[in-house]
Amino acid sequence: MHPAFSVIFLTTLIGAGQGLFLALFTAQSYAAVEFVTIKNPHQFYAYGSAIALALLLAGLVASFFHLGHPERAWRSAAQWRTSWLSREVLVLPAFMFIVFVYGTMHYFNRDPMIIDVQNQPLQGQLSLYVGITGTLLCFTLFVCTGMIYACLKFLQEWHSPLTVINYVLLGTASGFTLATAYSAFMAPNLVNLFGTWAAIITLAALISRSASLFRNSRIKHKSSLQSAIGIRHTNIQQKAMGLMGGSFNTREYFHHAKSGFLKSIKWIFLILVFIFPVILLSAGINQKSNDLLITAFLVQYIGLLAERWFFFAQANHPQNLYYQTV
Amino acid sequence: MTQLALVIDLNVCVGCHACVTSCKQWNTSGPAGYMCDDNPYDRDPTGTFFNRVQSFEIGEFPNTETVHFPKSCLHCEDPPCVPVCPTGASYKREQDGIVLVDYDKCIGCKYCSWACPYGAREFDEHQKVMKKCTLCVDRIYDEKLPESERKPACVLACPTNARLFGDVHDSGSDVSIMIREEGGYQLMPEWGTKPSNHYLPRRKTRIRIHEDELIRADNPLKKEGLKPAKVIDDQTLDDVTSW
Ligand code: SF4
Ligand code: SF4
Numbered sequence: 001m002h003p004a005f006s007v008i009f010l011t012t013l014i015g016a017g018q019g020l021f022l023a024l025f026t027a028q029s030y031a032a033v034e035f036v037t038i039k040n041p042h043q044f045y046a047y048g049s050a051i052a053l054a055l056l057l058a059g060l061v062a063s064f065f066h067l068g069h070p071e072r073a074w075r076s077a078a079q080w081r082t083s084w085l086s087r088e089v090l091v092l093p094a095f096m097f098i099v100f101v102y103g104t105m106h107y108f109n110r111d112p113m114i115i116d117v118q119n120q121p122l123q124g125q126l127s128l129y130v131g132i133t134g135t136l137l138c139f140t141l142f143v144c145t146g147m148i149y150a151c152l153k154f155l156q157e158w159h160s161p162l163t164v165i166n167y168v169l170l171g172t173a174s175g176f177t178l179a180t181a182y183s184a185f186m187a188p189n190l191v192n193l194f195g196t197w198a199a200i201i202t203l204a205a206l207i208s209r210s211a212s213l214f215r216n217s218r219i220k221h222k223s224s225l226q227s228a229i230g231i232r233h234t235n236i237q238q239k240a241m242g243l244m245g246g247s248f249n250t251r252e253y254f255h256h257a258k259s260g261f262l263k264s265i266k267w268i269f270l271i272l273v274f275i276f277p278v279i280l281l282s283a284g285i286n287q288k289s290n291d292l293l294i295t296a297f298l299v300q301y302i303g304l305l306a307e308r309w310f311f312f313a314q315a316n317h318p319q320n321l322y323y324q325t326v
Numbered sequence: 327m328t329q330l331a332l333v334i335d336l337n338v339c340v341g342c343h344a345c346v347t348s349c350k351q352w353n354t355s356g357p358a359g360y361m362c363d364d365n366p367y368d369r370d371p372t373g374t375f376f377n378r379v380q381s382f383e384i385g386e387f388p389n390t391e392t393v394h395f396p397k398s399c400l401h402c403e404d405p406p407c408v409p410v411c412p413t414g415a416s417y418k419r420e421q422d423g424i425v426l427v428d429y430d431k432c433i434g435c436k437y438c439s440w441a442c443p444y445g446a447r448e449f450d451e452h453q454k455v456m457k458k459c460t461l462c463v464d465r466i467y468d469e470k471l472p473e474s475e476r477k478p479a480c481v482l483a484c485p486t487n488a489r490l491f492g493d494v495h496d497s498g499s500d501v502s503i504m505i506r507e508e509g510g511y512q513l514m515p516e517w518g519t520k521p522s523n524h525y526l527p528r529r530k531t532r533i534r535i536h537e538d539e540l541i542r543a544d545n546p547l548k549k550e551g552l553k554p555a556k557v558i559d560d561q562t563l564d565d566v567t568s569w
Contacts, residue, residue: 242346242379242397243375
């Protein structure tokens with residue numbers, strides 16, 4: 001497929017935003033059971049939510065560049081019964097709203113208690129419930145995003161549960177890496193917690209992404225030129241594609257990159273998304289260097305852009321069988 | 327239930343592109359707006375078409391055959407392009423099974439084109455909506471036209487009658503009979519999309535003749551030129567019984 005930059009930015013930006021929110025809520029749940037203590041917790045959650053919201057918003061804006069008629073985008077909420085894209089369109093704003101509510105509650109320090117657990121007042125009850133709702137929506141959003149690709153059964157490179165798992169893990173990993181860098185400024189005692197989780201999730205993502213790379217390298221395509229035109233012969237050559245200059249069909253479904261470039265992108269993203277961030281995170285934590293932690297996030301994010309590009313470029317659409325002479 | 331569709335006979339298609347041009351002419355002049363055409367007489371011409379004819383060479387020289395292969399939306403019975411559309415702009419009509427795009431609802435997200443394994447949908451770069459074959463839904467029901475012209479433009483244009491149009495669910499229709507009796511098949515059956523359009527294969531008329539059928543053993547005058555030597559001397563049933 002042709003990697004569209006609007007979609008690459010949409011998926012990577014909201015992934016990081018979702019991951020950051022998950023990280024914030026992880027911290028809050030740890031704090032609720034007094035695993036960790038956070039100085040200025042309300043500021044910490046509020047500003048973190050603002051960053052997450054900004055990332056989600058940026059992703060939303062990027063997605064509009066993908067549309068031919070952005071002014072009609074509201075219509076895309078209609079078919080949530082059948083379309084994963086429609087579901088994503090509904091869940092994304094809902095999630096953004098919850099992140100906004102979560103951030104605002106913390107910013108204004110309005111966090112009433114709802115349930116009294118055995119007369120031991122747990123602080124922050126309401127925001128915990130909002131956070132749980134946000135977490136559920138966050139995972140739903142990951143699943144919707146992944147399923148948009150995984151549900152297309154003849155795009156065999158995508159049609160696998162690994163696609164969804166990768167979206168969850170890669171987004172969460174970049175969010176936790178960002179949370180590590182963020183906490184270095186706002187709550188240094190959380191750097192270790194976030195950094196460790198970021199490294200663990202990054203390594204988990206390495207495993208699942210490698211699994212999908214391995215699967216895709218051995219994929220057997222179900223369609224062939226023979227089944228595409230229904231002629232049983234081993235030697236078929238296309239002589240004319242029915243067009244002279246090019247068409248939507250020759251543009252939308254090909255990456256138009258050399259195979260060497262494709263291969264090198266694969267190694268580049270494997271290094272940038274997985275190897276470097278883990279090294280930078282551990283170095284940053286050991287040397288207490290905020291710069292290294294920020295670099296870890298930026299490197300991982302750039303790597304994710306390459307990863308997403310490769311994700312699209314690697315998918316081989318069966319319609320390409322009809323366009324053999326491109 | 328009715329399912330209108332085309333049956334395309336690869337045995338007689340000569341690859342003249344008459345269907346392509348008449349399709350474009352009809353559909354670019356319709357109420358849905360024009361189909362764009364950039365650099366039509368220049369380098370790299372590109373534009374929107376509902377139907378394209380491709381050519382394939384089968385076999386190795388000198389034993390080759392050229393097959394011209396017209397391709398447009400197949401109006402699948404189970405169209406994967408429809409459920410993925412987030413707006414409902416893509417839909418399949420109940421009454422006649424035609425798959426259509428509502429250009430006023432389409433947001434141009436291109437998701438449906440990813441979901442069509444045949445590459446039958448083309449995004450219009452000018453109107454920024456997804457377009458595809460409509461089976462000339464704006465003329466097949468037009469009662470102002472004489473009955474014989476209430477057919478898709480491509481069907482009327484085809485000089486070799488390679489394109490047939492009708493209801494593939496009516497087992498008595500011309501198209502159903504052709505599919506049944508002439509080996510009609512569907513493209514990429516492996517995806518379960520159940521395309522309504524069918525293709526008829528190249529067909530050759532051959533008689534299978536066995537060697538012994540070439541010799542008239544019972545020729546009373548024994549005047550056949552090609553008589554294998556051995557057979558002449560052997561007795562045949564005729565020698566014994568003809569008295
Ligand atoms: S051929 Fe493609 S566009 Fe047409 S109905 Fe089938 S899947 Fe949809
Ligand atoms: S491009 Fe238009 S018709 Fe296709 S899925 Fe998007 S909104 Fe639906």
